[in-house]
Amino acid sequence: MSVEEIQKAKQAVEFNREQLEGILRGRFFYAPAFDLYGGVSGLYDYGPPGCAFQANVVDVWRKHFVLEESMLEVDCTMLTPYEVLKTSGHVDKFSDWMCKDPKTGEIFRADHIVEEVIEARLKGDKEARGIAAHPVEESADKKKRKKKVKEIKAIKLDDEIVKEYEVILAKIDGFSGAELGELMVKYDIGNPVTGDKLEPPKAFNLMFETAIGPSGQLKGYLRPETAQGQFLNFNKLLEFNNGKTPFASASIGKSFRNEISPRAGLLRVREFLMAEIEHFVDPLDKSHPKFHEVKDITLTFLPRGVQESGSTVPITETIEKAVATKMIDNETLGYFIGRIYLFLTKIGVDPKRLRFRQHMGNEMAHYATDCWDAELQTSYGWIECVGCADRSAFDLTVHSQKTKEKMVVRKKLETPIEVTKFEIDLTKKLFGPKFRKDAPKVESFLLNLSQEDLKTKAKELADSGKVTFTIEGIEGDVELDDKFIKIEEKTKVEHVREYVPNVIEPSFGIGRIIYAIFEHSFWNRPEDVARGVLSFPPLVAPSKVLLVPLSNNKELQPITKQVSDILRKSEIPFKVDDSGVSIGKRYSRNDELGTPFGVTIDFDSVTDGSVTLRERDSTKQVRGSVEAVIKAIKDVTYQGVAWDEATKDLTPFVSQEAK
């Protein structure tokens, strides 16, 4: 089979999700966690092939991003104290809206319930009008959930109402809890099965809470993202990097989100593997020295403007043009979008089913000023798999304000500049006697006043000879006269510019990417549709080689062991299948595991040391010495050499399957 023929064969049979998911569970790529105990929704375990696939994806990620860019990888704790996530905004804002049915105790996600009920009514209306509801592509979230509205009733609606419903659906991601509550009252939306009224939407924080230490008094959470650990270590990382910017930190690890009612397999789970990069950059210079390496890549974009105009027709253009036209804000953001594309396609994402969608204003996380998602198309719709957010200086600023610890970059200026600003002088020896143990707190407060505050206070001090402050943790007002402090506007020559860096954050949901690759890699052999194949790129395939002795005959055992030893020594993951079943069956089992190569040992192998190498997708076979075959496997798997090129010195072989 030629490359074109394989491509054609892969498209021949229509995708069947049930079959794929059957294979994934049957071959133990993954399974519901605690299955034996009835399972817990949103929790999944990875079995051997899933776990190996995940480890390979993580390995490629680390090489593609961390090693390639000399990023500073850190491993921070998942347990996080309350105070940190209060400051970062997650305690107050990291939540979804939930509604409880007071009768049944069931809990629903407010936006989902509104959306589903309205959709069901619109469908019912279409039926009543005799319009066949044509299968529209549904959004990811919709298809993922088990439908709560079981029955569509064919009831015709007023034209006016239909219009109102359509507007609501278009804006569904943008409503506040109160607005959702109003919609539910106005349109009489309740429990979709019983129709009973629900309680008004309440914010449900998505973080798992726990208590650290034996007293139970130190409240903590499981981190909802790895990012905070990286921000908190910013000063140490900057020092490690000899004070130079731009630089990036990176982290791979589990994060946790207590989803209200997770369904649909690996796409919405409560515990998941993330790989996150925090690239710290000068807000005044977001150019990137390696931008030229990605600028010519052509991508599919869905920018904010297109979506807000009500369209989903993407724009296809080069990254260079996208940055030049300011559709993508800057080179650094463009560079990472290009690198994300290269990574995803390297590990098996179909480039035709990948787009970059910009967030609309109302859907951005509380810390982001701009965000592009790499979305992968699956049978559940377009799924957000990688976010590439500009978090500006948000996180460093809030942590710095809270802890009074400076988190800045100091950059030597080429030409010194004159700066005029207010400065505060404390007569420190007076503070101890007056404030005793509170003295450090008062001093720190005063030294951290903003320019604006200093301006106001300077006037107050000049006018009345004294100033008053309210300081957190100190009772009553603090009054100081000009013997204690002086505030003056001074002009100085500065040789160093101090700034809080901006953060560009590419953030990868590894489990979602993996699931999308499962779908993108799956096809059926047209000659036998029951035979599913997972065409993973060899680089990330769980196992690279299936080693198959032709029969159980003892004569084949020594050479099988010998080839095993060589594979093991070459660190090529492989599996021996010496079960009695036919070669064809054994290969077919491994098609389902996505194993790219088969090495067959037969009786000729015993005499001349040659073996047969089979390629999974084309089922092409070639023959040569063990060393030559292993070299071909290594070249294709780790060096990205094409099959034909890598096997050009091996002898074509007529398939035993075909015989």
Add this chain to the structure above:
Amino acid sequence: MSVEEIQKAKQAVEFNREQLEGILRGRFFYAPAFDLYGGVSGLYDYGPPGCAFQANVVDVWRKHFVLEESMLEVDCTMLTPYEVLKTSGHVDKFSDWMCKDPKTGEIFRADHIVEEVIEARLKGDKEARGIAAHPVEESADKKKRKKKVKEIKAIKLDDEIVKEYEVILAKIDGFSGAELGELMVKYDIGNPVTGDKLEPPKAFNLMFETAIGPSGQLKGYLRPETAQGQFLNFNKLLEFNNGKTPFASASIGKSFRNEISPRAGLLRVREFLMAEIEHFVDPLDKSHPKFHEVKDITLTFLPRGVQESGSTVPITETIEKAVATKMIDNETLGYFIGRIYLFLTKIGVDPKRLRFRQHMGNEMAHYATDCWDAELQTSYGWIECVGCADRSAFDLTVHSQKTKEKMVVRKKLETPIEVTKFEIDLTKKLFGPKFRKDAPKVESFLLNLSQEDLKTKAKELADSGKVTFTIEGIEGDVELDDKFIKIEEKTKVEHVREYVPNVIEPSFGIGRIIYAIFEHSFWNRPEDVARGVLSFPPLVAPSKVLLVPLSNNKELQPITKQVSDILRKSEIPFKVDDSGVSIGKRYSRNDELGTPFGVTIDFDSVTDGSVTLRERDSTKQVRGSVEAVIKAIKDVTYQGVAWDEATKDLTPFVSQEAK
């Protein structure tokens, strides 16, 4: 420097923990997590070199164990529902004893407080008697904790009391909470600072608790070990392995223990990386096919008997002899002990500071029937870093009993055997009408009765024509007559033997191993004791190469970039240091990072393409082409070739440092 000279140099300067820990924090191997917010005890972040070191250790672990033995690696969730850990015994038994001071609210670990107060009194006694307290080697836990007893008072004790105290200390790991409470009352042991009485010891469960889902009603914990996820997936794993045993599963991931008052850096933390193997084996056949590969290794053992006789003098012998004499119970346990030894020494553990200590009866975890710890000697004492426990069939049995799901291996018998046992027959059509929705529950209960129960009930049924049962979840007694069930003793020929496998569990605390390697690798250059060196094996060193252009001169930039590109393409982790400081200073900084090789680029490099390669420990230098130097680096790092052998074709070079 020859190998012997290096060995001598490494011993020349006395180990200084403060200096090592200063370097580890200064170079950001690790740091207290949430430092900026005052830190949380027992939580640490790994910075770039620590994180890379950890990733390399995990990578070697995976190759040494998982790939070498074709283990089935899985990745299970950390969130674990209450029910699972209730069954496994962790909810009831995974706790330490804590005492609260009712006045100050301080919380102490009961065994630690008894031990410390008694030790302080014994020291005071020695002082009073004029005996200099000679520095005894303290146990790990003791040294690790900040001493709570600040002041030793020189008070002479009765001879009788001294003896009683010594006996208590010898048995300190074996007391129950009640016994600790009695000791505290009897010997008036209270808050070590104020002397005030403490509340009686209370069990404190070491698991972090949380609630899963929005209702808050599904109680869960963060797993205290990765093992349970592996046990729960046993049936799927067995099927994946085509029903064959023995086989092993493996898992690498974070676990959590809410220590009462963790101190002492990486050795006792609340969140830690574990790598665990569960090897499932036939209880009647614990031989191992690869035992011969490790049998000749000579190890240091501290078996139970020696310890119970009050001695700590180890036994040195081969694994073969240890198994033959039954000191180690069986070949499989012996095999893993040997493999653990090979792994630890490969990644930098000093074999002279490694011993295998068998647990005494009173210190075993609730699930273990036998356990050998690989202990590593550090300045904190001997630290348990790897446990190798025989969990027998404990876990599979309890989960199977709880869930009524069989977890067994079916093994075809060579010769069929006759088996006589009680069998129960249900007249199923009668159960539905009588028990309605409870019918499946009643049937499952009856089908899972033990042989013993069946025997009793058979008699009851024969005697009275009916039997009664109490079934969990069903109100009132369940009465059945012989129309519903028959219980008879039958003799049958069986072709298959069914058994619950035993589990041998090698369990690695990665953070503890890493810390021990830090100590084992650290030394000072005798010619300049301020220069600390971390002599990591190249295989696990965070970065392999420091690339050093001799000066900032622009002429050197193209070739520096060229060498960088080759290193990157060869996937050799490296760092460029083009800072202005002297070569000596740059190397010295990298000695602290444990970088094994330096590659220097000078002006000759520009003309003839040759570079200098420097070895960290010996500071030996050789010169050759970039390709030849990179080959030498790869051979030493990944192939384990000795330096002299790997560089024999390169030209010796006189050190620039020495000039």
